[in-house]
Amino acid sequence: xxxPLSQQPSTxxxxxxRLLPPVGCPGVEQWVLPMEFGRWxxxxxRKGPIPADDLELFWLPADSRWNEPIGSAAIELLINxxxxxxxxxxxxxxxxxxxxxxxxxxxxxxxxxRHVYTQRAxxxxxxxxxxxxATLPVALLSCPMPPQQFxxxxxxxxxxxxxxxxxxxxxxxxxxxxxxHAVVWRLRLHPNGGLGxxxxxxxxxxxxxxxxxxGVGSRATRWFSGDGPPPSTLQPPPAVGDFYLDRLTGQVYxxxx
Numbered sequence: 001x002x003x004p005l006s007q008q009p010s011t012x013x014x015x016x017x018r019l020l021p022p023v024g025c026p027g028v029e030q031w032v033l034p035m036e037f038g039r040w041x042x043x044x045x046r047k048g049p050i051p052a053d054d055l056e057l058f059w060l061p062a063d064s065r066w067n068e069p070i071g072s073a074a075i076e077l078l079i080n081x082x083x084x085x086x087x088x089x090x091x092x093x094x095x096x097x098x099x100x101x102x103x104x105x106x107x108x109x110x111x112x113x114r115h116v117y118t119q120r121a122x123x124x125x126x127x128x129x130x131x132x133x134a135t136l137p138v139a140l141l142s143c144p145m146p147p148q149q150f151x152x153x154x155x156x157x158x159x160x161x162x163x164x165x166x167x168x169x170x171x172x173x174x175x176x177x178x179x180x181h182a183v184v185w186r187l188r189l190h191p192n193g194g195l196g197x198x199x200x201x202x203x204x205x206x207x208x209x210x211x212x213x214x215g216v217g218s219r220a221t222r223w224f225s226g227d228g229p230p231p232s233t234l235q236p237p238p239a240v241g242d243f244y245l246d247r248l249t250g251q252v253y254x255x256x257x
Contacts, residue, residue: 018048021058024122024139028058028078056080057127057136062114073117073140077125079110085130089113094123094138103129230255 017037021027022044029048032040037047062074079089085103092098093115103110110129117123120140127134174185222242224234230244230253238244244253 018050018052019045020048021045022143024137025143026058026060026075028060029056052080052082053134054082055127055129055132055134057125057134059125059136059138068116069118071119073120075115075117075138075140077113077115077127077136079113079127079129081110081129081132084108085132087130090128091115092126093117094125095121224255229253 015033016031017034019030019032019037019040023046025044029052030040030045058078058080060076060078062076064072064074068074077091086107087103089101089103089110090098091101091113095117097115101111101113117140122137122139122141125136125138127136175183222236222238223245224230224238224242225245225247227246227248229246229251234244234255238255240256242255244255245251246253
């Protein structure tokens, strides 16, 4: 049966740590393994409450439009209430403007609100939904950058940053990443499978490896891919627990035979 890979853990707490973005910075909640928390903390991420607060806010940068002023900054406000409350949403944007947006009764999710700041500044957004009130710092100027990724100086309002660009290759395809904007990389899978996880001989940790068809060593999970659902025959023959990626839809299938 096909199923999408989950972005959240199957069980809340214990197995995963819920993280919130650095104060003032864009982003949404993240769920990571406890062993990964250290490197996220170095980037400024914080442990989030479990369960989530009654009303939580996040923001993301939004694309500018042709008719918006030069130098303006557009954001998208994500409103995350624990319960569905189809009532008006009152927003104070922190730049002197405010508005009230209805939450349609037929919608099960709060709307994402877009707002344009005529100039970049550090502001605080406040949202009231029903009896709940939440605030969110929006740091359009001073979002902290981790020291290991940023070094520079401010000179006349400009910032010089040195970020080591990441260049895709060795099975990864996508645009180079230099820290200026988000990019998506894709893993290229061989049409005949062959990629899987094997223990690293030095550390014992699982590592992505090419699985030999001769079966030397312990067997790893294979990943297959193709343009469409998995065909009736795959080569080499899959085993229970292997996966197949439909490149057209992004659907992942767990193979049972």
